Amino acid sequence: MQWDPIQEKLEILAEAARYDVSCSSSGSKRANKSNGLGNSTGVGICHSYTEDGRCVSLLKILLTNHCIYDCAYCISRRSNDIPRAGFTVDEVVSLTINFYRRNYIEGLFLSSGIFKDADLTMERLVRVAKRLRTAERFNGYIHLKTIPGCSEELTHEAALYADRLSVNIELPTETSLKTLAPEKSHVDIMKPMAFVSENIRALASDKKIIKSTPNFAPAGQSTQMVVGASPENDLQVMSIADSLYKNYQLKRVYYSGYVPISNDNRLPVLGTPVPVIRENRLYQADWLTRFYQFSVKELVDPKNPNLDLDIDPKLSWALRNLDQFPVDVNTAPYEMILRVPGIGLNSAKKIVAARNFQKLGWEHLRKIGVAFNRAKHFVICQSSAMPKEVDARKLRAHILTQSKFGTSFSSQTSLFQ
Structure with a gap:
C-alpha cells in the first residue's frame, strides 16, 4: 500500500x-x-x-x-x-x-x-x-x-x-x-x-x-475544565463555571474527566480515570443552574461539596428538601413545578398551560410526558390521596430500587400516599 x-x-x-x-x-x-x-x-x-x-x-x-x-x-x-x-x-x-x-x-x-x-x-x-x-x-x-x-x-x-x-x-x-x-x-x-x-x-x-x-x-x-487531575471538589468546579456564565456570557462550560496518561507524581495514579458518572452529574447540575432556576449552593455546599454519584442532582436536592413536597400540579407556581424530579422544561410548561382548562390527574401527567415513576413521589393532583410524612432515606432506597429493577408504568403507588 x-x-x-x-x-x-x-x-x-x-x-x-x-x-x-x-x-x-x-x-x-x-x-x-x-x-x-x-x-x-x-x-x-x-x-x-x-x-x-x-x-x-x-x-x-x-x-x-x-x-x-x-x-x-x-x-x-x-x-x-x-x-x-x-x-x-x-x-x-x-x-x-x-x-x-x-x-x-x-x-x-x-x-x-x-x-x-x-x-x-x-x-x-x-x-x-x-x-x-x-x-x-x-x-x-x-x-x-x-x-x-x-x-x-x-x-x-x-x-x-x-x-x-x-x-x-x-x-x-x-x-x-x-x-x-x-x-x-x-x-x-x-x-x-x-x-x-x-x-x-x-x-x-x-x-x-x-x-x-x-x-x-x-x-x-x-x-473546558479538566476535572479530576487536580483536587478541586464539585462545589469549586461549579462555582467557577457559574462565574464564567455570569461574567463572560459563555454558551457552554464543558467538563472533561481526566484520563491518566503519565506516571507524573502530581497527577492521579495511572489507571484510575475519573468516573464518567462524575462528568454526567456535573453536566446535569450545570443544566439545572442554567435552565431550572437552581443556584449552585442549592445543589452543593461546604457540608456536601460533591454531587451524589448514585442519584441525579435534582432528585438529591428534592430528598434534602422534602418539606417543600408534595407539589400540587394544579396550583403550584411554574418555578416549583420545575423542581419536581421527573418533570422537565417542556412538561412544566405544558402542565401550567393545561391546568387553565381543567384539573389535572395522573392520566394527564402521563399524556403530557412526565417521567411518572419518578414524579409520582413528589406531586399530588386531582386524583391524589392526602399526603403523609415521608422518610428521605426510605424514599431514596425505593427510587433506586425502581431504577435498578424497573416498575410498571401504570403503577400509581407513591410513598406520599
Missing part, C-alpha cells in the same frame, strides 16, 4: 484532538449566499445533538500537536514521547472542503498545540478560517480554538470568520494551573475570553442600529 502522508497526519492529529470536548451545536445563522458552499443554519458539531435532536458531525483536528508547553495532564505536552505531525493551512482547507463535499462532515473544529509562540499559532488558525470563508466561500460551521496570549487583533479577526471561539480554562483554580501547567496563567486565558465577550455585546448593540455590522462569533464562546 502506498504511503499517504496526509492520512498519517490525519490519524495523529484527529486522535490528539479528541481530548478537547468543548464542542457543541453551533447556534449560528450564517446563511449561504451567492452559490457558496455549505450552510451553518441549525447545524451542530462533534457528533453532538442539536436542540431539535439531530446528531451532527465535524472534522475535529489539531493544526499540529507540537507544543512548547509541558502541561502534565496534556497528551501533546512537549516531554511526551508521541508521534508528532502538523498540517499546512492548504491541507486543512483541502480536507475540510473534500470531507464536506462527500457529506462526511458539517463543519470544522480546529485547535492546535502552541508552536514557537501564541501569535504565530493563532495566525495560522485564522488563515484557515479566512481561506475557507473567502477563497472557498464555505458557509458551514467553523469553531476555532483561541490561543491564550495571542494578540487582540488576531482574536478579533478570528471572530469575524469563525462561528464560535473557545479558550480552555484548563483547571478550576490558579493554584492547580501553576502546579500542573506552570508555564500558563489564568490571566492569559481570561484576557481573550473577556475581549470576545465585550465585543459580542458591543457589536450586538451596533447591529440593532446598523444592519451591515459584521457577525462576530455569532455562536458565542465556550470553554
